Amino acid sequence: MKNLNHENLLTVLAGTTLAICIVSTALLALPGAVSERRPPHEKLAGAASLVPDTGTVMTCDITAYCPESCCNTAVISGNGVTRIVDWSGRVASGDFTIQVLTAKGIDVAAVDPAVIPYGSIIEYGGRNYIALDTGSAIRGNRIDILLPDHESTVDFGVRRGQTVTVRASKDSRKSLEAIHRFVEGL
Ligand SMILES: [Zn+2]
16 A cells, blocks of 8 residues: 555656655655555564574464454363353454554464464465464464455365465564554554
8 A cells, every 4th residue: 555655656746847756756765764664574573683584484284264253262161160252353462452453564373372482474375474363273383364354264264284484583572562662653
């Protein structure tokens, strides 16, 4: 969307004087404007070297989930009590809401944090997901990616033996702090 706006702006500018074009190009090249266009995973990667530059190739089974209760309800039994817990709209790694994360352009993945630490960047199918969630069925080399609606998750299905590249967070707590700063626009 931001790239589109950029192009629209350049199209408009094409009809104006060269002087205005030069000034506008200089403004677009300001560091703030450039960093604003960087995708979230690149901002995270650049924050104090929280993830390595190169990733580890892994083979994973990949499924998808949506933000609604259909994909976020777990039955938990203990001490003779059975409870239904509804995590819809939230992620397990912190007090982020899915709404805020997606509004910031963050692609969310649920992982087994014992295998892929929270805050890791997972490249799959040309997208970069950030490991921020988990689930009772997400164990081992299994990744659940967040899609916007339930129908999309059904279409996605179960994709076994997929190749992903994981840039594992070196410090999940610091990675999550960096994501908090990004979400809050600091
Ligand atoms: Zn669902």
